[in-house]
Amino acid sequence: MKQGLWALLLVSTLSGAQGIDLKANETPLHGQRDEAAIARIPPNFAFVEPGTLTVAISALNSPPLALLASDNRTRIGSDPDIARLLADSLGLKLKLVPTAWEDWPLGISAGRYDVAMVNIAVTEQRKEKYDFATYRVDSLAFSVKSTSPIEAVHGPEDLSGRKVIVGSGTNQEKILLGWNTENERAGRKPALPVYLTDDASGNLYIQSGRADVFFGPQSVASYKAALTGKTKVVGLGPKKAYVATTTKKGNGLVEALKAALDGAIARGEYQKVLARWGEAGEAVTTSQINPPGITY
Structure with a gap:
């Protein structure tokens, strides 16, 4: 790519980063309860904690995806924000679990959390063990x-x-x-x-x-x-790559997550999250389940 395009990329990103108000972004954005999405939760689905959506997010400070708030304890960022929209849409409380990248695969397989959102890209190899509902292009x-x-x-x-x-x-x-x-x-x-x-x-x-x-x-x-x-x-x-919510293969929760994401997109809640973190250019217009993944 030509050097001029790199400059354009940086100017565009600079505008987004300078427009990010980290203090204001500590205030949670909530989503609307979505009965259609709730109806897609499999009957008798066993959440890690009843009534709660337990979501693994990055333990690292990697803004704008995930970082510590000014209290040095609360996790904020676009991934926690989208996780909150999902929980609200599904009528659940939200529990965020800071997780190292190396730990999320075993954590999902062992049932330590319901969903992993650690900037996980869809690949053909990962699709053998996990289900994906896309929420960003990166x-x-x-x-x-x-x-x-x-x-x-x-x-x-x-x-x-x-x-x-x-x-x-x-x-x-x-x-x-x-x-x-x-x-x-x-x-x-x-x-x-x-x-x-x-x-x-x-x-x-x-x-x-x-x-x-x-x-x-x-x-x-x-x-x-x-x-x-x-x-x-x-x-x-x-x-x-498509970045996606990641769940255990075949447990059925991915259908509810897709419905919740699509509802948040339709109501404009999703767009508000990406806009306040400078990621509007990475938005999807609809969530896809297990789309073609990256191959090498």
């Missing part, structure tokens, strides 16, 4: 220190020999390893994956030069670049 992005000589990442050759931060088991790791294979076949040095789970550590690695590139969700990368000016987005991943 890209992956490459970001670097603002003073880095790296101006653009278009493909494997641009990461040859670079130290790249990724999360273990993520789509970005799969892309990076695939690009490493291409680099090796072409006689180029592969990138060196740097596995981190803490966003603060990632920031430290980038600013100290211990890593060259951060590869993660575009919404998070652009938010940080616009808010602090210490990083810049220099490329997007090769594929866009």
